[in-house]
Amino acid sequence: MSKGGAGNEGxxxxxxxxxxxxxxxIAMLGMAYAAVPLYEMFCKVxxxxxxxxxxxxxxxxxxxxxxxxxxxxxxxxxxxxxxxPVQREIELxxxxxxxxxxxxxxxxxxxxxxxxxxxxxxxxxxxxxxKVQCFCFTETTLKPGEExxxxxxxxxxxxxxxxxxxxxxxxxxxxxxxxxxxxxxxxASASDAGGEAAKKL
Numbered sequence: 260m261s262k263g264g265a266g267n268e269g270x271x272x273x274x275x276x277x278x279x280x281x282x283x284x285i286a287m288l289g290m291a292y293a294a295v296p297l298y299e300m301f302c303k304v305x306x307x308x309x310x311x312x313x314x315x316x317x318x319x320x321x322x323x324x325x326x327x328x329x330x331x332x333x334x335x336x337x338x339x340x341x342x343x344p345v346q347r348e349i350e351l352x353x354x355x356x357x358x359x360x361x362x363x364x365x366x367x368x369x370x371x372x373x374x375x376x377x378x379x380x381x382x383x384x385x386x387x388x389x390k391v392q393c394f395c396f397t398e399t400t401l402k403p404g405e406e407x408x409x410x411x412x413x414x415x416x417x418x419x420x421x422x423x424x425x426x427x428x429x430x431x432x433x434x435x436x437x438x439x440x441x442x443x444x445x446x447a448s449a450s451d452a453g454g455e456a457a458k459k460l
Contacts, residue, residue, distance in 0.1 A: 312416075313396070314389045320417045321354035328415075331434040332361060338439045339367040340401070345408065356391065356414040361435065363409060365401035372400040374440035380432045387419035388431065398440050 328351065330344035345360040365371050375395040379388045390396075394409035401407060411433075419425045 312386065312389045313393075314391055317356040317391060318354040318389070318414045318417065321352050322417050322420065324353050324420065325350050326353050326415055326419075326428070327430045329430060329432040330359065330361070331432055333434070333436040334373075335436055335438040338373050338437055339371060340365055340373060340437060342435075342437050351415070353415045353419060354417040356412065358392075358410050358412045360408045360410050361394065362406065363399065363401065363437065364406040365403060368403050370400060370402050372398050372440045372442040373437040374398045375435045375437050377433065377435050379434070381425075381428060383422070383424045384415075384419065384428055384431050387416040387425065388433070389414055389416055395435060398442065399437075400442055 327348060329348040330346065332343045334340050334342045341362075341364040343362055345362055349357065349359060351357050363373070377393075377395050379385050390411065390413045392410060392412035394411065399407070399409065413433075415431070419428070
């Protein structure tokens with residue numbers, strides 16, 4: 260009687276251990292998937308890693324102090340584009356809103372789509388580099404041989420002159436890298452779905 264009870268307890272113990280292990284593995288996988296968007300959100304809010312900020316309106320304060328911004332452009336392997344800034348650098352007042360352009364050309368004989376990633380250096384300036392408009396907010400599709408100029412509307416937050424790590428920065432470099440991107444497919448409407456179902460019937 261006691262032996263049987265001990266055996267049952269052992270089986271229950273093993274089953275509990277397996278359940279706990281599976282729960283732990285599933286929880287870790289969930290945390291791994293959640294970590295990516297949480298990290299991106301953290302970077303956008305803090306400017307960590309040179310991540311620039313997205314804002315809805317221009318600055319209402321312009322300082323009587325200038326800063327230089329340089330522009331860099333890269334394309335990842337697999338995207339047959341030529342991509343470069345129209346201007347290599349500009350000088351602007353801190354708080355002043357300016358527009359610059361990048362130029363991209365599809366060198367392939369077929370339509371291609373790209374998505375740009377971005378960052379600034381020094382990395383500490385990312386929290387003060389504010390974009391009002393940018394081609395990097397959405398994907399870009401170019402037809403064979405098509406060339407396009409793409410604007411970036413931005414300003415440097417006047418608060419950049421306050422922190423110790425940024426107050427003496429005189430030059431910022433804004434870098435973009437275009438990666439191949441699968442074109443977003445339009446979501447089918449309910450009426451279209453109904454029509455397809457009717458055809459099958």
